[in-house]
Amino acid sequence: MGETIVVIGANHAGTAAINTILDQFPENRVIAFDGNSNISFLGCGMALWIGKQISGPEGLFYSSREAFEEKGAVVHMETEISRIDYDKKMVYGREKDGTIHEQPYDKLILATGSLPIRPELQGMDLENVQFVKLYQNARDVIQKLKDPSIRRIAVVGAGYIGVELAEAFVRNGREVVLIDCADTCLAGYYDSEFSYIMGKNLESHGVELALGETVVKLEGRKRVQTVVTDQARYQADMVVFGIGFKPNTGLGQGRLKLFKNGAYLVDRRQETSVAGVYAIGDCATVYNNAIQATDYIALATNAVRSGIIAAHNACGRTLESVGVQGSNGISIWGLHMLCTGISLKRAQKMGYAAASSDYEDWQKAEFMENGNNKVKIRIVYDKETRIILGAQMCSDYDISMGIHLFSMAIEEQVTIDKLKLFDLFFLPHFNKPYNYITMAALAAR
Numbered sequence: 001m002g003e004t005i006v007v008i009g010a011n012h013a014g015t016a017a018i019n020t021i022l023d024q025f026p027e028n029r030v031i032a033f034d035g036n037s038n039i040s041f042l043g044c045g046m047a048l049w050i051g052k053q054i055s056g057p058e059g060l061f062y063s064s065r066e067a068f069e070e071k072g073a074v075v076h077m078e079t080e081i082s083r084i085d086y087d088k089k090m091v092y093g094r095e096k097d098g099t100i101h102e103q104p105y106d107k108l109i110l111a112t113g114s115l116p117i118r119p120e121l122q123g124m125d126l127e128n129v130q131f132v133k134l135y136q137n138a139r140d141v142i143q144k145l146k147d148p149s150i151r152r153i154a155v156v157g158a159g160y161i162g163v164e165l166a167e168a169f170v171r172n173g174r175e176v177v178l179i180d181c182a183d184t185c186l187a188g189y190y191d192s193e194f195s196y197i198m199g200k201n202l203e204s205h206g207v208e209l210a211l212g213e214t215v216v217k218l219e220g221r222k223r224v225q226t227v228v229t230d231q232a233r234y235q236a237d238m239v240v241f242g243i244g245f246k247p248n249t250g251l252g253q254g255r256l257k258l259f260k261n262g263a264y265l266v267d268r269r270q271e272t273s274v275a276g277v278y279a280i281g282d283c284a285t286v287y288n289n290a291i292q293a294t295d296y297i298a299l300a301t302n303a304v305r306s307g308i309i310a311a312h313n314a315c316g317r318t319l320e321s322v323g324v325q326g327s328n329g330i331s332i333w334g335l336h337m338l339c340t341g342i343s344l345k346r347a348q349k350m351g352y353a354a355a356s357s358d359y360e361d362w363q364k365a366e367f368m369e370n371g372n373n374k375v376k377i378r379i380v381y382d383k384e385t386r387i388i389l390g391a392q393m394c395s396d397y398d399i400s401m402g403i404h405l406f407s408m409a410i411e412e413q414v415t416i417d418k419l420k421l422f423d424l425f426f427l428p429h430f431n432k433p434y435n436y437i438t439m440a441a442l443a444a445r
């Protein structure tokens with residue numbers, strides 16, 4: 001006879017855990033709770049939907065309560081869990097219609113995700129100040145965009161959400177100012193040699209960049225009208241914040257150990273400091289192979305993998321995470337940028353004797369007259385150990401597969417010297433015999 005496994009949160013991490021238990025360990029009983037009314041909304045499609053690059057949101061969901069229930073789970077939607085008794089192994093919550101839930105568990109999986117960071121500023125309660133995380137947030141923004149009087153939009157935060165939304169709003173015919181306290185866009189991911197290219201891309205499509213500026217307040221009567229920074233004032237009919245996520249870990253109630261940013265501290269099996277309680281996705285830490293330490297990286301990819309791992313361990317089959325590299329990418333008006341591991345800036349800040357090796361070339365052999373684009377690459381490595389710490393790539397060509405090589409290299413702690421003569425295939429349709437990856441590695445001192 002199996003066990004009762006309660007899952008709190010049924011979005012990407014929760015969905016992965018629930019499906020793994022139902023598919024691979026069906027002898028167990030799964031009971032899931034989610035405060036929201038929908039499951040598995042792919043936020044990554046939000047900008048595409050807002051920017052009208054896809055026809056609607058339907059394809060952005062890949063699971064549902066019904067799909068889980070067909071496989072035997074009990075799913076309580078619109079049910080917020082408010083308290084956990086870790087000694088009695090009970091969770092307590094309330095459904096939207098007032099129904100009280102008191103549910104015992106043998107194993108517990110916390111998949112409560114993250115919340116957008118909300119700055120404490122004057123004017124945050126004005127109309128048309130938006131956060132973008134949920135399906136409902138995207139729907140509200142799209143509804144508001146039907147109002148032609150919303151002509152100018154300020155996007156605060158030039159990270160992944162902000163840059164993607166800046167493109168989406170321009171595609172909607174809106175004027176956009178993109179504000180960030182960092183000196184470049186995408187500062188948390190790329191060195192300035194790369195983020196500068198994205199900045200130019202944004203400007204060439206009409207996005208006004210207000211970098212190195214901190215928002216101090218929002219002004220307006222009922223509706224927001226002005227964003228005031230420490231350096232300037234920007235008129236805005238809508239303000240959208242994308243200044244990062246914080247882990248949603250109130251249910252830890254001081255009982256579960258937390259990482260410095262408040263995420264549940266988990267081991268390689270996703271287990272928290274309380275035995276039999278697992279935490280996955282955006283509410284939990286990851287092991288970052290690039291820095292060989294615990295870290296916090298909020299990505300759907302990490303959420304899915306950690307859900308699979310926790311499900312195995314909760315069901316009694318040991319499965320350990322191999323760690324992550326934080327590999328990610330962005331594509332804006334056809335400019336693709338990808339990175340994995342850490343940037344040179346972050347490596348130096350962390351005290352590594354870090355160096356970078358850069359190379360720029362055509363993707364394919366020069367005689368390929370059509371569809372041949374420039375590619376730029378940076379490999380970051382430790383001059384002392386020679387181990388690769390990170391990589392950044394940028395092109396109009398789809399170079400996305402290349403970054404996986406570096407992700408694996410970092411996971412396996414490969415040295416830059418080993419990469420120099422690494423076997424990379426050549427076919428003119430795809431690349432050159434002197435591949436840019438090889439050339440960047442060979443150029444490393």
Ligand SMILES: Cc1cc2nc3c(=O)[nH]c(=O)nc-3n(C[C@H](O)[C@H](O)[C@H](O)COP(=O)(O)OP(=O)(O)OC[C@H]3O[C@@H](n4cnc5c(N)ncnc54)[C@H](O)[C@@H]3O)c2cc1C
Nearest residue numbers: 009011012013034035043044081113114281282299300301
């Ligand atoms: C606009 C946008 C674009 C993104 N693009 C990408 C991308 O391209 N690639 C990528 O890898 N990542 C992307 N991300 C990040 C990705 O969406 C998150 O990393 C991912 O959603 C994390 O999944 P999760 O299940 O851990 O947490 P969440 O998605 O935050 O889900 C947590 C769930 O828990 C529920 N919950 C919370 N507390 C309770 C409670 N007390 N009781 C009951 N239920 C509760 C919530 O209702 C929610 O359904 C994007 C995010 C956004 C917002």
Ligand SMILES: NC(=O)C1=CN([C@@H]2O[C@H](COP(=O)(O)OP(=O)(O)OC[C@H]3O[C@@H](n4cnc5c(N)ncnc54)[C@H](O)[C@@H]3O)[C@@H](O)[C@H]2O)C=CC1
Nearest residue numbers: 157158159160161162180181182242243244245298328329
């Ligand atoms: N393509 C992808 O893989 C995507 C991933 N995501 C993930 O979702 C999470 C949340 O995304 P974002 O909110 O964009 O976070 P982010 O971490 O990507 O960017 C946040 C940005 O806000 C800036 N910032 C912080 N505080 C600020 C302040 N007070 N004023 C002005 N700027 C400020 C930071 O300098 C940073 O550039 C991230 O983990 C991100 O990786 C989101 C969208 C797309």
